Amino acid sequence: MGSALRPPLAAPLRRTVRSRIETGRLVLYSVVAGALVGVLGIGLRLLLSLVLDWGAAITGYSPPGTPGEGGLLMAFGEALPYGMLALPVVAVLAAWLTQGSPSDPLSETVSAYHRRGGTRLSTQLRLLGANLLGYGVGLPIGRDSTFTALGGFSARLLSRFGRISVAEDRQLTLASVSAALGLVLHAPLVAAVLLAEVLYRRFEFEFEVLMPCVLASVSAYAVYGLAFGASPLFDVPTLQAPSALQLPLYALIALATTAVAWVGVWLSRLWPQNWLSGWPRLVWAGLFGLATAAAAFYFTPAVLGGGAGWAQLSLSGFLGGEALAGGGWKWVLLALGVRLGFGGGVLPSVATGALIGVGLNATLPTPLDPTVCALVAAGAYLTVTLNIPLAAALLAATWGGDALLPAALISSGIAHLLSGQLGYVEGQLRDRRAAELQVITPTTTILSAAPPQSSEDAFYRVAVPPAWLGARISLLSLPSGAQVVGLERGETILSATPDLKLENGDVLDIVASDAAFGELRELLNLG
Known part of the structure; x- marks a missing residue:
């Protein structure tokens, strides 16, 4: 009798208990993901130093670096003619390695998140190899692209050795990439905001991934800092807050930079899609490498590399009107190469914007603070190319100090308001609504999101x-456990009244358990 009153050993967990366990798993995995990225990031930084030395030996030129990465504020050597021949060769090799992938590692991360499927480990390795080679010889690839590829590679390793669900894998991939970006930008918290914001072209965020990104970024930076310290990426002098009278002039700099950046993004979109795959991709990559080599040899070797060192020179006030020419060359190369994987990411846009901002400042009758101009313009340019106004403003404030925040917010706000929804990042969706469960057609066999493993009801959108x-x-034959709660007709959402007739193009909003929806899916597939 007493044994009959005992609770069953396999009683289902309460929803609150299960939620705490799932949250605890995600917290633990986020910290582990960050620590793994931190360890791998130490190795990548050492490898990048060797790659840069190798590239300088081939091309004869070593661009300036940033203090945060142990670089020097000066360039060494001149572009050698035979060394420049390596650029088209490496460009073709990089384009071949990344065939079938979006243009750059950040685009691959965003695309994989929205298609709800992870990137293969082999693809991540190819992305990492292509960006390492291109960065080494001086193609316009930012240092951040190699770290972004490292973050994706780290996420794939974690998914292989950990028991991770599909939903956790999506979040941890973003967390790993955020951690890697935090290492190279020396701004872990801003990197977390950036990954939550870059998923959409409009000013919207994926709040569910923000905390995993924060945990992973902080964990990675703590591990990375044990080896290299925690100095900022750029050495920026102490700035005074721009006065109210100066803000309109800084806004004018941001406005001009926004226009230049928007034109560059628009030009990059003129490439026909069939040129970006197959043998035409390899041909255009080779021509792009030749164009970069010609610009470096006949005009200025400053076009080589991602440009972070030139951004530091702009911030230090060492450049004047000549910065406009350097920024112009980088603008041209970004417009030509970003769809092929050359110039995507954060630092190339930061460098181009900083050079343009300092150059524009030199044309004013009464020049402003060049450091503020560089940061304001960099934030505006980054906002246009990646559609990340908040992260761009926070980056400018992180590097320049809190006094710069008002000017940075104004410049990024202007850029986002005027630039529309173009951008460099392949796979960005318009907003969160577009990222909801994809409409399921009667022939769909692979769902955009797998039903939950628990018996809890979930929300589905099904095309009529x-x-x-x-x-x-009222006449629909639905499995037990499935209920129509609404109907989407165009831009209108209607109540699911019993006498409402279904029309072509309607979408049913259905709440169902996983078992009930499985039956409904079979019914639709058979029909």
């Missing part, structure tokens, strides 16, 4: 199949 057109909702 042809056999149901004209029928009333």
Whole structure:
């Protein structure tokens, strides 16, 4: 009798207990993901130093570096003619390695998140190899692209050795990439905001991934800092807050930079899609490498590399009107190469914007603070190319100090308001609504999101199949456990009244358990 009153050993966990366990798993995995990225990041930084030395030996030129990465504020050597021949060769090799992938590692991360499927480990290795080679010989690839590829590679390793669900894998991939970006930008918290913001072209965020990104970024930076310290990426002099009278002039700099950046993004979109795959991709990559080599040899070797060192020179006030020419060359190369994987990411846009901002400042009758101009313009340019106004403003304030925050917010706000929804990042969706569960058609066999493993009800959007057109909702034959709660007709959401007739293009909003939706999916596939 007493044994009959005992609770069953396999009683289902309460929802609150299960939620705490799942949250605890994600917290633990986020910290582990960050620590793994930190360890791998130490190795990548050492490898990048060797790659840069190798590239300088081939091309004869070593660009300036940033203090945070142990670089020097000066360039060494001149572009050698035979060394420049390596650029088209490496460009073709990099384009071949990344065939079938979006243009750069950040685009691959965003695309993989929205298609709800992870990137293969082999693809991540190819992205990492292509960016390492291109960065070494001086193609316009930022240092951040190699770290972004490292973050994706680290996420794939974690998914192989850990028991991670599909939903956790999506979040941890973003967390790993955020951690890697935090290392190279020396701004872990801003990197977390950047990954939550870059998923959409409009000013929207994926708040569910923000905390995993924060945990992973902080964990990675703590491990990375044990080896290299925690100095900022750029050495920026102490700035005074721009006065209210100066803000309109800084806004004018941001406005001009926004226009230049928007034109560059628009030009990059003129490439026909069939030129970006197959043998045409390799041909255009080779021509791009030749164009970069010609610009470096006949005009200025400053076009080589991602440009972070030139951004530091702009921030230090060492450049004047000549910065406009350097920024112009980088603008041209970004417009030509970003769809092929050369110039995507954060630092190339930061460098181009900083050079343009300092150059524009030199044209004013009464020049402003060049450091503020560089940061304001960099934030505006980055906002246009990646559609990340908040992260761009926070980066400018992180590097320049809190006094710069008002000017940075104004410049990024202007850029985002005027630039529209173009950008360099492949796979960005318009907003969160577009990222909801994809509409399921009667022939769909692979769902955009797997049903939950628990018995909890979930929300699904189902396109009305042809056999149901004209029928009333009350006559629909749905499995037990599935219920129509709404109907989307164009931009309007209607209540699911029993006498409402279904029309072509309607989408049903259904709440169902995983078992009920499985039956419904089989019904639709058979119909």
